[in-house]
Amino acid sequence: MKRISILFFAALLLVGCQPTPEKDAVKQKDTNVLIDTVRAEQEQGDTPDVPALPERFQTTFTTSAQNVRVQADVPIEILSETGSFPMLRVQRRNLTDAERLTVCRRLLNSDRLYLYEYRQTREMLAGMIRMLMQEMTPEQKAEWMKEEGATEQEWEQMQSRRQRLIEEYQKQYNALPEDETVEPFDEWFGAAPDYSEDYENHRNYDWLVCSATDTTDLSFLDHLIVSADECDCPIEFTVAERNMDDDTSIWCFNDSHKYGTVRIDPKDYETPHEGATVTPNDAIKTVKACFDGVCDFVAADVHWANNAMLHGDTGVMMCSRRAYLIHFSVNYGGAHTPYCNASAFEVTDAGYAQAWDYESLTAAVDGDGNLLSLVWLAPYKVTEMIAEHTTLMPYAEIISSFETQMNRVFAAEDKRDGSLDVTGVQLGLFRIREKNNMESGFLVPAWYFTGVFHYSAAAAAQRSGFQEPDSEWYDARNPLLIVNAIDGSIIDANKGY
Secondary structure, X not given: OOOOHHHXXXXXXXXXXXXXXXXXXXXXXXXXXXXXXHHHHHOOOOOOOOOOOOOEEEEEEEOOOOOOEEEEEEEEEEOEOOOOOOEEEEXXXXXXXXXXXXXXXXXXXXXXXXXXXXXXXXXXXXXXXXXXXXXXXXXHHHHHHHHHOOOHHHHHHHHHHHHHHHHHHHHHHHHOOOOOOOOOOOEEOOOOOOOOOOOOOOOOEEEEEOOOOOOOOHHHOOEEEEEOOOOOOOEEEEOOOOOOOOOOOHHHHOOOOOOOOEEOOHXXXXXXXXXXXXXHHHHHHHHHHOOOOOOOEEEEEEEEEEOOEEEOOOOEEEOOOEEEEEEEEEEEOOEEOOOOOOEEEEEOOOOOEEEEEOOEXXXXXXXXXXXXXXXXXXXXXXXXXXXXXXXXXXXXHHHHHHHHHHHHHOOOHHHOOOEEEEEEEEEEEEEEEOOOOOOEEEEEEEEEEEEEEEOOHHHHHHOOOOOOOOEEEEOOOOOOEEEEOOOOOEOOOOOOO
């Protein structure tokens, strides 16, 4: 099938004009032109041929800009059941109350959910009053004033505040019933909180639990956070911590480069990892079941991870849990997106930063198959199918674009004489913003590259203050390169186009 002239000339310019590293390759695209191009091909009536692709992305060369050695020999992952890709118009998706209620009931395994509120008990208030009533010794006062750099007047002001706080806690204590009767929490029926910019007097999220009377600290309860519709994190789930040294939040697991974390090869998804009794596929099914009928997720990768944190100045890794860390993307009619953990940003004329995350789901499932935590980011709603099938640029032009853009990516002086190992190459759907719009965009086929850059010995010595002075990851948080597979334009994940 013939390509229309606009793409043909774009390809010639891409190959014939080698851009200089000083110029920015990423420009705000006129998405109307892209739409017209795709629709014109669609109107010809034939299904575009799927370009022949090798099984592996292989290349070795040295950049002219900073003499960076680039090496690649990795499988090409086609994120489509048929090898072809649509173009879809999408916008931010607001869940219905029914969808939200369905997912949250499944996550908490309860038909009745309640809006949790932090409530102090008489016992808690009595303990705080006792603590505040303890007078400092002269030695403790001198130490406090030295640490704070405080004057005698500031000491007296602090004492006055302490007395007012004691009186306030005493009033709250007296107002509570002596038998510690707990007024039940309000039942929740699926509504998201109302969004407000008055952050001092309004919160844009609700906490959900499955008990109407348990006022235990939220950290020690299975709970959900449901955000306002305008927020890009509609649902976050966390199970109860076992003790003060435990942490079950997804954010503690979600670091694929942390010491002790290993990526599991997809061919091993039917085998339990060492230390686990369930397989990665079992863990994947556990998560997907919670979203059945609401969103069709696809596992992008699985790691065996931990929740370890550096402990004080000793650098000791404190770990209380190990789990499968699963990154999901979303399936759209047989084609899906790569996992991208970046955000598109734009600063308005008024100086405010607007953000739009890329759609994803991240979950932690322990070795016994228990879901520990997850976070769902930025769901999309398809509002229009621009084309069921799109014509993709020849593979040779993608190779040429990759080599050219490595001169741009590694144009800085500190990259001189370094080396790049390409770790992943995927062809899948990726969201670009509609021109001058942070609320609407398009899913287009795109080439998605990741890798790790190694600094030269001289450059690494200059970076001795960094935790990893000799390397820099270009991964889901900071992709190496994204190329629009329709017209060859370069996509910046942080700009959204």
